[in-house]
Amino acid sequence: MSAPGDQERRAGYRRLLGRLPTVVWLTVMWALLWGDLSPGTLLAGAGVASLCYAAARLPHLPVRLRVRPVFVLRLAARIGWDLLWSSVQVAFRVLWRPARVRGAIVAVPMRTDSDLLLAMVSAGLSLVTGSLVIELNRDQGVIYVHGIPIDSPEAAQGLRRRVRHTEELFVRAFGTAEDVAAFEAAEEEFAELLRSSPDSGGDGGAGKERP
Known part of the structure; x- marks a missing residue:
């Protein structure tokens, strides 16, 4: 059996992975709205998206896409x-x-x-x-x-x-x-x-x- 600490860590990783698509999507939207795909813009967008996600306590929203x-x-x-x-x-x-x-x-x-x-x-x-x-x-x-x-x-x-x-x-x-x-x-x-x-x-x- 797994220790309670290991289960909590795995649950934390799952929550992080569940939120990652939304943060990535918000970062992409930030870059598109600025019209700049430079590393600095992407880094700033990721920071703003993460802060907004944490401050607003957004629920996990599945990003359903199929790339053709x-x-x-x-x-x-x-x-x-x-x-x-x-x-x-x-x-x-x-x-x-x-x-x-x-x-x-x-x-x-x-x-x-x-x-x-x-x-x-x-x-x-x-x-x-x-x-x-x-x-x-x-x-x-x-x-x-x-x-x-x-x-x-x-x-x-x-x-x-x-x-x-x-x-x-x-x-x-x-x-x-x-x-x-x-x-x-x-x-x-x-x-x-x-x-x-x-x-x-x-x-x-x-x-x-x-x-």
């Missing part, structure tokens, strides 16, 4: 392209006619209900120049993204399509089988809604122009 390498590569390529193209586009507009650069807040219905995946989508969108997630309404399942430049309904629809495509890539890259199945069911329901409402604009949501 093909979709991870597609996601990385998509975000890389969006970073490059949006940076060029925003720089050109700002240098060419800065007074005519306009933005818009675009509402996009989400098809996944996973808090973890929604956090990943929000962080991925905010990394791209010219787009910033300003609100995530969990009750309605809608994400609000501010985009620049948005100077026409077509540009707003383009941003909406990009958000939805990014969401799909995150779900298929990291979602569990249940997440993917729920996403596909919501996508089919949304598509059926669009087919029955031809005047909905094709992508749902609304854009509000801001100067």
Whole structure:
């Protein structure tokens, strides 16, 4: 039989390992929000995540992910392209006619209900120049993204399509089988809604122009 001290140590190790995925995830989110993956940023993020975890006395939350390498590569390529193209586009507009650069807040219905995946989508969108997630309404399942430049309904629809495509890539890259199945069911329901409402604009949501 194991000594009581050994059992307590093993229980402590299990608690530590159970909390480690959440701390790692918070560290990754810290680095993504800062847009910097340097060792100093990761170390600071790990320290902040550990302190917040200890201070808030957070319960153990299972991090349920399934990594699919093909979709991870597609996601990385998509975000890389969006970073490059949006940076060029925003720089050109700002240098060419800065007074005519306009933005818009675009509402996009989400098809996944996973808090973890929604956090990943929000962080991925905010990394791209010219787009910033300003609100995530969990009750309605809608994400609000501010985009620049948005100077026409077509540009707003383009941003909406990009958000939805990014969401799909995150779900298929990291979602569990249940997440993917729920996403596909919501996508089919949304598509059926669009087919029955031809005047909905094709992508749902609304854009509000801001100067």
